[in-house]
Amino acid sequence: MSQLSDRYNPQDVESRTYAWWEENGHFKSTDQSTKPPFCVILPPPNVTGFLHIGHALDHTIQDCLIRWKRMSGFNALWLPGTDHAGIATQSVVEKELKKENLTRQQMGREKFLERVWSWKHQYGDRIYKQMRRLGDSCDWDRACFTLDEGVSKAVKKVFVSLHKKGWIYRGQKLVNWSGPLETAISDLEVEHKQVKGSLWHIKYQVEGTNEFLVVATTRPETLLGDSAVCVHPEDERYKALIGKNVLLPLMNRPIPIIADTYVDKTFGSGVVKITPAHDFNDYKIGKTHNLHFINILDKRCHLNENAGPYKGLSVQEARKRILEDLKNQNLLEKEEPHQLNVGHCSRSGAVVEPFLSEQWFVKTEQLAIPAKRVVESGTTTIEPESWTKVYLHWLNIIEDWCISRQLWWGHRIPAWYCDECDHITVSETDVTECESCKSKKIHQDEDVLDTWFSSALWPFSTLGWPNQSEALKTFYPTSVLVTGHDILFFWVARMMMMGLEFMRDVPFRQIYLHGIVRDSQGRKMSKSLGNSVDPVEMIEKYGADALRFSFLAHIHSGKDFKFSEQRTEGYRNFMNKIWNATRFAFGNLQDFQVPSAGTKALPVKGHMSVYDQWILHKLSLVEKTVDEALEQNRFSDAASAIYQFSWYEFCDWYIEFSKPVFSGPQSPERQASQLVMAQVLNRMMRLLHPMAPFITEELYQKLPIKNTACIVDEYPNIRVDRELLALGSEAAAAEVDLVKEVISAIRNIRGENRISPAEKIAARISPSDANVQKILGNNKSSITTIGRIENLEIGEAGSLAKCAVTLVTVGQSRAQVIIPLEGLVDLEEEVKRIQKSIEKLTKDISTLTGRLSNENFVKNAAEEVVEADKKLLEENKSKVESLREALARLQS
C-alpha cells in the first residue's frame, strides 16, 4: 500500500488518470450491446472557442450523468463534437488576415477557405484538450465536426428533401442585416437593446397645397425610402386627405396618403411614414397596399443610388445630414427624446438594419406542429417544467427561418442557377448542367447555410444518418439533452423539428435546461466587465473535482448559477478531507487480510462493533438518497448527501469511533472493523465518482478491496449492496446516536466553559434505566477518548454541587451528564450557559403549552403531531428541572 501525501494534489493525479482511462478504453460505447443504451449528445462548442465557465457547468452535468449511467450498467455514449460556427470562425480568421493587411475578398473564396481549414487544423481541438482537463468522459472515437463529410451529406439531404416538399424556398423578403458582416442573420441572432434616441417630427407637404402633415420617426434617414404615409381610416383629422399625395421632403417625390387600421391615432401625430424596404411593419403595409419597395442601402449598410445626394454615406452620417437639411428647409418641426429598442447583431454588435434581399427560408409552420405535440403529450419532457410553456409559445408564433448567410465558411447551399433559363437546380450532388434546359452555363449559390441548420440535425447526423447505422438504431432517440435555456429556440426546438421530420421520432426523451453562469454578484460574465472566470484556471488552482463539485452541489434546474471561487475552495477542502480520511484508513489497514470474496466480502456479524453497524446503516441511507436524487436530476441533493455522509458521519464520527479498535491488537473485532472500513471506502469512492472522478479513481486504485477501475465498477445503491447494507442496524444507530449526544453534551460544557481540549476532566453519567446503563458501559472507551475524559463514572448522579449538568434524551433513553467544575473554572460561564438553556427551553415550553391547551389544536391536528408535542413538552420540562437543580447547586 503506497504512502499518500498529506495533502491532495490534483496536479499529480488528473492528467495521468485521464490518460489511463483513455488508454483502457473506458469511455467507449458499443454500437450493439446487451446493455441498455444511454446517450447524451454534447452541445457542440464553437471550434474557435475556449472552454468557458458555462461549458464547464454544462459538461459537468453531462459527465456526471454519463458516468453514473455507465457505472449503473448502461451502454453509455457521450458523443462529442464541435461546430464550425460560420460567423465566429470566419471573423477570427479575418482578424488574423487584417494583421497581415489582407482581406478575404483579396484572397478569394478558395484561398480563404484553405486558410480557415488550416486554422481549424491548428486550433480546432484546443477545446477538446480543455474538456479532458475537466474530466469529460466522451467517446472520442465518435467525435464529429459539423463540416465533416458525413454531416455535410446529411445537411444536403435534408436541404434537398425539404426543398422538394416546398418547405425550403427562396424568396425576396425583409431580413435582419448585419452591415459589418455583410450578411443576413436570423431573428434569434438579433439582440434588442434599449437605447435613448429621439423622435423627430418632420413636415411633409400635401401636394398642391400649403398644408403639411407632420410625421414622427426615430429613423429620419429612412424617409429616403418612403413610398407612402399612412393614417388611420377613422381619423377625422386626416380623413379628407386620404388618396391625395404628399411630397417627400428633400426628394420631392410625390407619395400617396393611404389609410390602415395599423396606425395608432393617439401616438405621435397619428401619421406614419411607410418605408416598406426598411421596416418590418412597413413591409407588411407595403405588401397589402401594393407599394413600391425602395431599397436605399447597400450590403455594407451604406446608402445606395436610390438615396440620391446621400449616396455613399453610412446610416449615421446620412441621419445627421438629413436632419441638417430638413432644419434648413424648415421641415423639422421638433425633436423630442424617445426611448426605443434597437436590434443589434449579436455577433458584431452593430445596429441591425432591416434589408430587402433574396434569401433561402425554411417554412416552419408544418414542422412546428409535431414538435409541439410531442412536448404536450410528454413524449419528451422539459425540465424545469416552466420552460414547456415558453417552448410551446415560441412554436406557436414561429416565423419562417432565414437560413442563408452571405458568408464563405459553412455548408454551401446546394442550389445551382441557370444563366440561360433561370431555373434553380437543387441537388445533393454537385451538378454541371441545368436540370431544366440542360444548359452548362450554371453557377452555384454563393451563400452558405446558417450554422444552426447543421446543428439542428446533430442528434442523428452524428450517429451516421442518412445511413441506417447500428449506432443510429441503438442510440436514437438519445436519452437526455443538457443545455442552457439560452439556446432553447436556436437549437433545441429546431432539433426537435428536424428529428421528427427525418427520424419520425423525438431526438431526445428528456430536455434538462440549466441556467447561465454569472459572477458572484449575479452579473453576466463578459469581457468588458472583466469578470469572466476561466475554468481551466480554477482547475489549476483547486482541481477539476472541486470545480465540478461546486457546480453539482449548487445547480438547481433552470436557475442561473452564481459562481463563487470561495465555494470552489470549500470543495477543494472537501476533496482534501476525503483524501486524508482514506490516508487514515490506509494507515490502519496495513495488516488487513483481504478476504478471498474480494468486493463481495462481508464482515462476520457477531464481530462487528456497534459503530460498524451504525455506519453501514448510514451508508444505506445515503445510497438511497443519492439514487433517488440522481434519478430526478437533483444533483445538489445527491452531492450534499454525499458531502454530509463523508464528512459528518464517516470522518467526524466513524473514524473517531474506530481509533481505539484500530490502535489495539489484532482480533476478530478489529478485522471486522477493517473490513467495514475498506468496504465503506470502496462504496464512498464509487458513490462520489460521477461528481469527482479524479480523486475517487486515484484512491480507488489504492484500496485493498476493489475491481479494475472505479469508472467502470458498479454504482452503489441499495439493490446492488443489499447483503452488505443488511448488516447495518437501526438499533445500533439509535445506540450510537445516544453516545454521540452524550459526547456532544460534554463538548458543549467544555466549550462554553472554555475548558481547553488539552485538559482532561472527570465526568459522571447517570442513566435513566438499565438499558441506557448498558449502552453507556459498552461505549465507555469512546466517550472517554472522544470526550477527553480522564475519569468516567457511570451510575448514580451523586452530589451535584459545583457541577455542570446536561440532560441528554434520545427516544426513551435519558442520561444526565455531570461534570464537576470546582477548581477548573470560575462558575460564571456555567451559570450563563445554564441560564441561556433555561431561557430557550422555557420559551419552547410556553409555545408548546399554549398550543396543547388550545382545544381546537388537540381536536383537529393529526394525532402523531399532538403526541410529538406532548412528548417534547415533557422532555423540555424535565430538562429545565434538571438545569434549575444544577443551577441551584452551582450557586449554593
Add this chain to the structure above:
RNA sequence: AGGGAGUUAGCUCAGUUGGUAGAGCGCCACCCUUACAAGGUGGAUGUCGCAGGUUCGAAUCCUGUACUCCCUACCA
C-alpha cells in the same frame, strides 16, 4: 405590451403533500487531541418582501401589492 422566475441568516442558496426555520461560506471563542490548520470543538445570527384571507396552526395554500431578474415582441 405579453409570458416566466424570484424575494428566507452578512453572502450564496435549500426547505418534497401546511406541524416550533436549515446548509455551505463568512463571523466569534478555544484548540497544532497520533488522517487532515485546506483541520477540530463550541457559539452567535432570521417579523421567511409587504398587506390581507383560509386554517387549531402558513416560509409553505389563496388574493392583492412592491421590488428584482429573464424571455418574447415591439409604436412610427
